[in-house]
Amino acid sequence: DNFMTELYTQISLNTGILRLKEWVAIKSDSGDHTKWGEVETMLNMAAERIKKMGGKVELADAGTHQLPSGETVLLPPVILAEFAKDPKKATLCIYGHVDVQPAKMEDGWATDPFNLTEIKGNLYGRGATDNKGPVLAWLHAVESYQATKKEIPVNIKLIIEGLEEVGSYGLFKLIKKRRDSFFADVDFIVISDNVWATTTPALTYGTRGSSYFFVEIEGPKLDLHSGVYGGSIQEPMADLIALLGSLLDHTGKIQVVGVSDDVTPLTEDERKLYDNISFDLEEMKNVVGVKHFLQDTKEEVLMARWRYPSLSIHGVEGAFSDPGSKTIIPRKVTGKFSIRQVPNMDPPDVERKVKEHLEQVFSTLNSPNRLKVTATVGAKPWVANLQDSQYVAGQKAVKDVFGVEPEFIREGSTIPIAQTFQEETGKSVMMLPISGHDDGEHSQNEKISRYNYIEGTKLFAAYFYELSLLH
């Protein structure tokens, strides 16, 4: 409505885009620790912006991290910021990150990835949508209230990191440490670091978790020639193929007994959420390049990706993997697969069942080889309660700005930050994306559209307002 438009126009469009251009120009790729200086430059720039807006900023020590080489490095700090607090208002903590994925012209960018370039309404640049654009949109939403001399309807806190793309080193420890200080008075945590599922605005209320499994079969003491020994040896690769082949049937159903027992049953209310999603199955077949999915309907496909577990076999280490032919019997092979978990599956329970399953199948092979199954600590699945004020406010804000109902969506991949915030702080967490489904985060030619950037800023401003009404 007019109120929002009025608020927003106080930040001129050009200023908003100019600031994003300045931020994108900083090569804050966190992938290479020797370049974390750029990440710190970027964090300082963000801190300065918040200070100019009257925010109080702490550059919190995130500790150290041990690299795979064994070297221990100091981590860039994490921004913990807050604006003036009114005890009568609800307190919203906004999470964002200002580091980016690597980007090089040679990878196939049409424009310089570190020079924000507008083409036909799209703003191309590394970090434009993941996550510098959304972070600036949050700041601009705050600024729009300030510029119109309107009270910000909620107390605002910010937590902004610079290592999201490499796994948020140090962040989870910091959250734990500040649970009873910085997070003590926080009512709501909001994250805008994912994308819509379609062209319709969305609220994200769940992510799947993941456990990664290594199935090692060790046999002879050396690689053998298949001509000399083939037929007399129970080959580790044959054992492994039998084990991997026991995990799934051809419909994608996981064959590990009991593994899906704890999947939350689908309720009628939840099922209805899928009806409204404007996901086009035919278009998606073309995008992915498959003749058909494992499921027939839009709803089934989305549920398979978002709310049901899945198992993917990623590959084999130790076997022959180069082009060409080699007649080797590999002495030790390691199969790798992962299971995407959903509420209320429990990673340790899943890992135990998978190990038991593999050991049981292995015992039927009468093999002289040795089996070892290991699993990496799994990311837990996350699901939010749609009755929380945040979701009600988010839904209203989408209606205010876009005039449509939001799609209630999940992410199939892990976004551990949501689950971590919920678990470590006990607060309500919502993911409120403003990025387009075709923004190409992590890809060449990453962009955010001018439309999403500006309407997204309005959405955030409206969200502050709607949240304050409910509190």
Add this chain to the structure above:
Amino acid sequence: DNFMTELYTQISLNTGILRLKEWVAIKSDSGDHTKWGEVETMLNMAAERIKKMGGKVELADAGTHQLPSGETVLLPPVILAEFAKDPKKATLCIYGHVDVQPAKMEDGWATDPFNLTEIKGNLYGRGATDNKGPVLAWLHAVESYQATKKEIPVNIKLIIEGLEEVGSYGLFKLIKKRRDSFFADVDFIVISDNVWATTTPALTYGTRGSSYFFVEIEGPKLDLHSGVYGGSIQEPMADLIALLGSLLDHTGKIQVVGVSDDVTPLTEDERKLYDNISFDLEEMKNVVGVKHFLQDTKEEVLMARWRYPSLSIHGVEGAFSDPGSKTIIPRKVTGKFSIRQVPNMDPPDVERKVKEHLEQVFSTLNSPNRLKVTATVGAKPWVANLQDSQYVAGQKAVKDVFGVEPEFIREGSTIPIAQTFQEETGKSVMMLPISGHDDGEHSQNEKISRYNYIEGTKLFAAYFYELSLLH
């Protein structure tokens, strides 16, 4: 007997070992075509030796070869030699090669691989046993007759190449071309380019063939994230695992219908050959490092390696094969396996049955992916007739020199030269090894024992004699 010893002592031991030292010093590694100059040096050295012995030598043009890079290179020549011919005598053609596998101190050699070094009765050096030692032993066997002014009891021809270790480029064409000239008057072809199975001398009467299969499954148009898409995609890797898993049961039995139909039935005479082989099953378990083989008895294990077909899965190309974890759904994966074939299996027939089997299994998967099965032209299996004069003569010669019955053995791996000679020339072919089962051909610390080198030379001389008696 005395006759042999007398013959042999005419070539002093020291001369024989000195010549082997000179030959080993030539780095005639054929693996790198830019170093084929050394191979030619070695061929010239061998040619000079034969000429000095009164042989007539042709350095036959072997044509050209196209490298994987597309470059076409001239091949080193092949030695075609003969000694004075007596039409009343049988003509024996000896095959050998003077190129070697690569060798570097850094690979773990205890001595300089190109400086023949005697330690405790073993002569260590690259090519000592594969195949420079045996080639010299043949020449010394001829020379022993010359030195004692005894008539060589058979006409001798020689074919010596310099590219055996890389696949005998050009050789098969040359054999075909000279079928009606060089090979026209040849009665027997003998090859000494393999090893005994145990410490007992052996005659080798068969090799398995091989077909190599590539099973490609192509799915989505790009690699997918298993978090985002897992559960909705019929993954190429899952299809591939199902196909590979259908090939074998856990006893090693090939599950492709009809593939073993043409295996020659075991006769009682053949079965008896296995009784005499002094193969120690327990020792072999220790060497290989397995708790048990797929078979329980010595005879069954040897038959599984030599006279029954086998299938080995070598690996997967296109899937994740590095250390660590990666949550990828690979878009295209290629499984690789090979089948070792035995008489009377026919490679094209086997390939057709394997393709039909894979297509049948794939059809049950209801997969949207594309299957493509290709096979490389298979090496045919080879088996000789033990009633041939060569084998009778070989058996007698072993008895003459070693005082024991030879073991009649096969090779599980392909030695295409035997089958090629038999097929292209129609002549009787025998493999008469003098190398020890622990000589480490292709390995670090390759050696031939002084015993095998010298007694092997006597064996060859005795073989000429016994063959002449039978003709």
